Structures are given as C-alpha cells and as structure tokens.
Amino acid sequence: METAKSKLTVLFDPPFWVGVFERESGGRYEACKLTFGAEPRDAEVWACVLARYDRLDFSPALAVQRAPDRTVSPKRAQRLARRQTQSAGVGTKAQQALQLQREQQKTQRQRLSRQNREAEEERRYLLRREKRREKRRGR
Secondary structure, three states, rough: OOOOEEEEEEHHHEEEEEEEEEEOOOOOHHHEEEEEOOOOHHHHHHHHHHHHHOOOOOOOOEEEEOOOOOOOOOOHHHHHHHHHHHOOOOOOHHHHHHHHHHHHHHHHHHHHHHHHHHHHHHHHHHHHHHHHHHHHHHH
C-alpha cells in the first residue's frame, strides 16, 4: 500500500511570513514556497490551501529513501508530535527541493532575457540597415 504525505509549515522569514508546502508520494518528494506577507490567520491559511493547492508550482521531484515501517508507542508518537510542532523551520529536503526549483527558474529567466536581448539587437540592426538604404537612395 502506498501512502501520500503532505505538510505545510508556516514560518517567519524576515520580512514576510512564508508557507512551505511539502508532499511525498510514490518515492518522490516535492516542495513549494508561498509568501503570505503579513502574519496569516488560521482561516486564511486554510482558505489558501483549499483555493491554491492544485495551482502551486512544486519543485522538481527528488528521490526519497523510504524508512522501514515501525510501530511507535503512543507516548513516543505524542513526544514526536510535540517536537514537530515546537520546532520552527524547514527541513533539509525542502531546502534542497526549493534550491533546485530556484536554479531551474534562474536558467529559464536567463534564457528568456538572452532571447529578448538578441531580438532587440536584431531589431536595432535592421533599423540601422534600413536607415543606410534610405540615405543611399537620397531620401
């Protein structure tokens, strides 16, 4: 049986409040960062999850090594849950996934800016050539 896990961590990353969505399923791990701005209330976070989750731009998938399933005693499960709610911050896997997403966006942005720059240079060249032709014609 395959399980899917989703997790949302809301933290203050000065100067904004940020939500980090993490999802793991089928041996793949993906993360997405969403900026809230001012401190969001619980209702705003829930509304955001309901309205935007299907449109979030998750990072490329990272392979996940699955830990063997173990039964955990109820007291230990309670301690782990308390520890997770008290710890602030994002896990290393999420940071790696977000870094990979940033790198891909950077290369895409560089490619687009290069195309725009080359198109602008071509336009200027054609304009200069047309002006020279007009001067040769004596107009």
